[in-house]
Amino acid sequence: MARYAMVIDLRKCVGCDGCTVACRTEWDVPIGHSRTWVNHSGAIGEFPNVYSTNFVAQCNHCDEPACVPPCPTGATFQEKNGIVRVNTDLCIGCGYCVEACPYDARYINPITNKVDKCDFCIERLQEGLQPACVTTCTANAKFFGDLEDRNSIVYKKVFEEGAWRNENENAAIGPNVYYLGTKNQLEIVKAKYGPRKSRLVTPSQMWKDIIKPFILGMVGVTFIGQAIAFFNQLRKGEEPIDD
DSSP, X not given: OOOEEEEEETTTOOOOOHHHHHHXXXXXXXXXXXXXXXXXXXXXXXXXXXXXXXXXXXXXXXXXXXXXXXXXXXXXXXXXXSOEEEOTTTOOOOOHHHHHOTTOOOEEOTTTXXXXXXXXXXXHHTTTOOOHHHHHOTTOOEEEEETTOTTSHHHIIIIISOOEEOOOTTOOSOOSEEEEOOHHHHHHHHHHSOOOOOOOOOHHHIIIIIIHHHHHHHHHHHHHHHHHHHHHHHHTTOOOOOO
């Protein structure tokens, strides 16, 4: 079984946004949203030590996708080949998966009210074609293939050239979009474009961070109110009222 992945060489990327345009055209992505996009870091550092990078981002098709468990209908699912997809017939547009994704790689389509994102152009793959963004990249900075195939270009770039995954303690979930770049470029990515913590509030977080403090606060307020009433009665020389 194939295990698909993508490698992006930041040393080659010229920031032309050709991949974004190709993807938007191929999949009719609405204005203001993207399945893949390019971040331009701008100059970082002080002269003469000034660096910059163009950082191409998209769904990472993680080994353990954080977006799958929160979906209440099973609309977000993972194929055996690793591609994370959205079944629009099941999607109710609740946005739970959008909040859960640490890479902000999902959006709710304002026309369909369904979640959309990169799916590695799976329909093109089924026709024996490469993803639209790969074939359009003018700098030949994007590579796509099977990590299980030792002869594939992504296998060589990941396991022989040591391509890097954009993950940290907030999202150690095995992203399958890898990056090649200079040390300075990768440091910029880590500092500016690393995965965030999930904004999705889980039941355990709800209890720990919201419900439990609220209950304890209410108990404390009730106790203080009863204590004030008791001492007021004592001050007035009244017998405390037994409940």
